[in-house]
């Protein structure tokens with residue numbers, strides 16, 4: 695199983711018998727350039743399950759093409775990973791979402807993909823998967839159900855949602871008109887990542903579970919004086935790190951028992 699715990703890099707510290715490889719020491723691997731993304735691939739066990747954890751991911755806005763951003767997912771497939779947990783920091787578009795809430799991703803809107811910017815663009819490599827792939831069942835329903843049961847037992851029910859994630863290119867945060875249009879499209883949370891990795895994971899038939907940590911409430915009024923910033927994003931993530939580590943550890947154990 696692979697856990698993409700880029701933002702909660704501290705999860706990697708709970709991995710038993712860790713073997714950590716710095717991205718710069720892996721041939722042709724991209725390197726993380728974003729604050730909070732540490733840049734290690736950590737192998738070990740969690741809940742007695744063999745896992746690989748990515749401490750740091752790659753974004754289109756860093757200048758990498760999407761094929762490069764998602765290359766690690768294919769590396770993981772080649773080392774035998776068939777289940778992927780993806781996480782991200784996201785702005786809350788849904789007015790009911792508060793900072794620190796968790797949103798299980800039930801679906802996504804691939805804004806970059808609408809124009810054809812897709813990591814699967816180009817000649818298809820049939821060793822990984824088919825040319826045309828369905829995405830209507832991208833996020834595993836059984837794992838969402840399982841995750842809901844865990845957060846309920848942890849007393850997090852009221853701060854947990856199930857919603858639609860939309861990816862924009864970044865690195866700027868959204869204008870007010872953009873926030874309002876993304877809401878109209880039916881998105882609940884907005885971020886700058888995750889979807890390319892999910893596309894590549896689905897191409898090679900991985901089971902995917904994803905969740906967003908709501909790090910800021912998107913600003914939708916011209917009267918609002920506040921501005922989003924990366925420090926508040928990091929602060930919100932850090933404040934949730936312990937409970938999310940517990941959540942992921944239980945989820946991994948449950949998946950292994952299935």
Ligand SMILES: O=P(O)(O)O[C@@H]1C[C@H](O)[C@@H](CO)O1
Pocket residue numbers: 700701728751753781782783784864885886887888923924927
């Ligand atoms: O890497 P993710 O998508 O989790 O983090 C979001 C998007 C940007 O990298 C950053 C903006 O604050 O947070």
